[in-house]
Amino acid sequence: MPKSSRFLHSVYNKLYSSFGPQGWWPGDTRLEIIVGAILTQNTAWSNVEKAIANLKRSGSIESISKLKSIGSSRLAGLIRPAGYYNIKAKRLKCCLDFLHGRLGPDMRKVSSIKTGDLRKELLGVHGIGPETADSILLYAFGRPVFVVDAYTRRIFSRHGLISGDEDYETIREVFMKNLSSEERLFNEYHALIVNLGKNFCRPKARCEGCPLDSAKYYFCKVKPRCKRA
DNA sequence: GACCAGGCACATC
DNA sequence: GATGTGCATGGT
Numbered sequence: 145m146p147k148s149s150r151f152l153h154s155v156y157n158k159l160y161s162s163f164g165p166q167g168w169w170p171g172d173t174r175l176e177i178i179v180g181a182i183l184t185q186n187t188a189w190s191n192v193e194k195a196i197a198n199l200k201r202s203g204s205i206e207s208i209s210k211l212k213s214i215g216s217s218r219l220a221g222l223i224r225p226a227g228y229y230n231i232k233a234k235r236l237k238c239c240l241d242f243l244h245g246r247l248g249p250d251m252r253k254v255s256s257i258k259t260g261d262l263r264k265e266l267l268g269v270h271g272i273g274p275e276t277a278d279s280i281l282l283y284a285f286g287r288p289v290f291v292v293d294a295y296t297r298r299i300f301s302r303h304g305l306i307s308g309d310e311d312y313e314t315i316r317e318v319f320m321k322n323l324s325s326e327e328r329l330f331n332e333y334h335a336l337i338v339n340l341g342k343n344f345c346r347p348k349a350r351c352e353g354c355p356l357d358s359a360k361y362y363f364c365k366v367k368p369r370c371k372r373a
Numbered sequence: 374g375a376c377c378a379g380g381c382a383c384a385t386c
Numbered sequence: 387g388a389t390g391t392g393c394a395t396g397g398t
Contacts, residue, residue: 185380191396192379227378227395235381273381293379338379347377348398 149322151305159336162355166335169283176205181279182235183226194225209249212240235271242269259287274312288327290319291334295341
């Protein structure tokens with residue numbers, strides 16, 4: 145087994161033993177997962193939760209049709225806590241138009257579309273970039289794709305697997321080529337990375353108890369502050 | 374009050 | 387093709 149592959153499996157095993165199954169994505173329905181994927185762009189999840197709670201209270205997130213029917217300014221008001229609310233309202237609208245038009249009101253047609261084709265189509269939707277597309281593919285549609293996020297970049301560049309300034313697709317390939325293409329694995333791995341990142345790899349994060357604490361690993365802080373030798 | 378968070382589109386060079 | 391900028395709230 146190649147070195148990178150061994151490393152990625154080893155990290156996964158450490159994270160899984162430490163954190164356990166993550167049960168992602170945090171959302172009740174497929175539509176809710178997709179909406180959450182857009183709302184969480186460059187935004188803390190706690191703020192997204194407030195926005196989704198507003199959408200639930202309004203009853204509009206029950207179906208694509210209902211969500212499509214609310215006006216842009218009302219939608220923006222509901223998702224206000226998630227930040228960038230004007231931009232995100234527009235992005236949600238574009239996404240809903242795509243889902244409804246291409247996949248049908250219940251998204252039933254999705255099963256007939258190959259993952260690669262669906263990814264290309266998602267990337268063509270205004271407001272859906274590579275990370276959001278992969279999040280939707282993996283967590284809403286159960287497709288085996290790896291989601292690369294800011295934590296992935298930060299953590300694995302810190303550990304020397306990547307330099308960190310590669311483009312999204314390059315990093316994604318590193319993971320997809322070195323791991324078996326299993327939806328379950330990709331689902332859990334990304335969730336574990338976010339868990340690790342939130343707790344140990346951002347400002348004011350604690351140093352103690354990091355599952356990757358070992359001689360060769362840097363961790364903590366945006367810029368490495370701790371190095372256990 | 375500064376800094377940050379599970380990005381993306383668009384302008385400019 | 388690379389780099390910079392606007393978008394905005396809520397928590398630390």
